[in-house]
Amino acid sequence: MxxxxxxxxxxxxxxxxxxxxxxxxxxxxxxxxxxxxxxxxxxxxxxxxxxxxxxxxxxxxxxxxxxxxxxxxxxxxxxxRDPKEARRTITKIIVIITIAVSIEGLVFIFKAGTKDLTLLLYPALIIMVSAFLIVALGIYQKLSATIEKTEKENA
Incomplete structure (x- = not known):
């Protein structure tokens, strides 16, 4: 079944x-x-x-x-599945999202620059979110790699 x-x-x-x-x-x-x-x-x-x-x-x-x-x-x-494979999967998904979000933010910056500079707040926030995603991914990778290393030493 x-x-x-x-x-x-x-x-x-x-x-x-x-x-x-x-x-x-x-x-x-x-x-x-x-x-x-x-x-x-x-x-x-x-x-x-x-x-x-x-x-x-x-x-x-x-x-x-x-x-x-x-x-x-x-x-x-x-x-x-093992923890290393799960980490790689999550990393791949976050990288896909981060690339799409950051490029979309750049496109919006160019659009706002051609229309009205007061519209730059939204694209700037998008770029900040993509930067935050990169930092969060780095922290996640560091923590999960440390845990994997500890588990290997204990096994």
């Missing part, structure tokens, strides 16, 4: 990863189309380009999540 559930949920994760990848590719293609059509229609180039960059960044983060789902939920046996 447990094996059947594992197969079903691996299939669900496989389906979700495929759908996420396809949607991300559609977002990327649509973003390119918007830039090209904006050039042809005389729409402001920089805002259109920044919007497309933001959409492609989000799409690539979604692809990273789909890749993670494939690697962790479809291809790997969930029974063989």
């Amino acid at each position: 447990k094996k059947l559930f594992n197969i079903i949920f691996a299939g669900v994760h496989l389906f979700a990863a495929i759908v996420l990848t396809l949607l991300s590719l559609i977002i990327m293609v649509w973003s390119i189309y918007e830039v090209i059509s904006g050039i042809n229609n005389g729409i402001a180039f920089i805002p259109s380009m920044l919007q497309s960059v933001a959409a492609i960044i989000i799409a690539s983060a979604i692809i990273d999540v789909a890749q993670y789902m494939m690697e962790e939920e479809v291809f790997k046996d969930k029974e063989l």
Whole structure:
């Protein structure tokens, strides 16, 4: 029964990863189309380009999540997890989120710079959050590596 559930949920994760990848590719293609059509229609180039960059960044983060789902939920046996593997998984997820958040913050900074400088508060907060995520990840890695080392010495 447990094996059947594992197969079903691996299939669900496989389906979700495929759908996420396809949607991300559609977002990327649509973003390119918007830039090209904006050039042809005389729409402001920089805002259109920044919007497309933001959409492609989000799409690539979604692809990273789909890749993670494939690697962790479809291809790997969930029974063989150890603390080191869990640390690597959490690190990978946080890095994906941090990259997406920081690049999105940079895109918003450029958008705010072209419109109104009073709008810079929100992008600055996004950049601060991404910096906080990096620091928190470093602390987590240091603490978990220390615990792993202690457990190896005691074993």
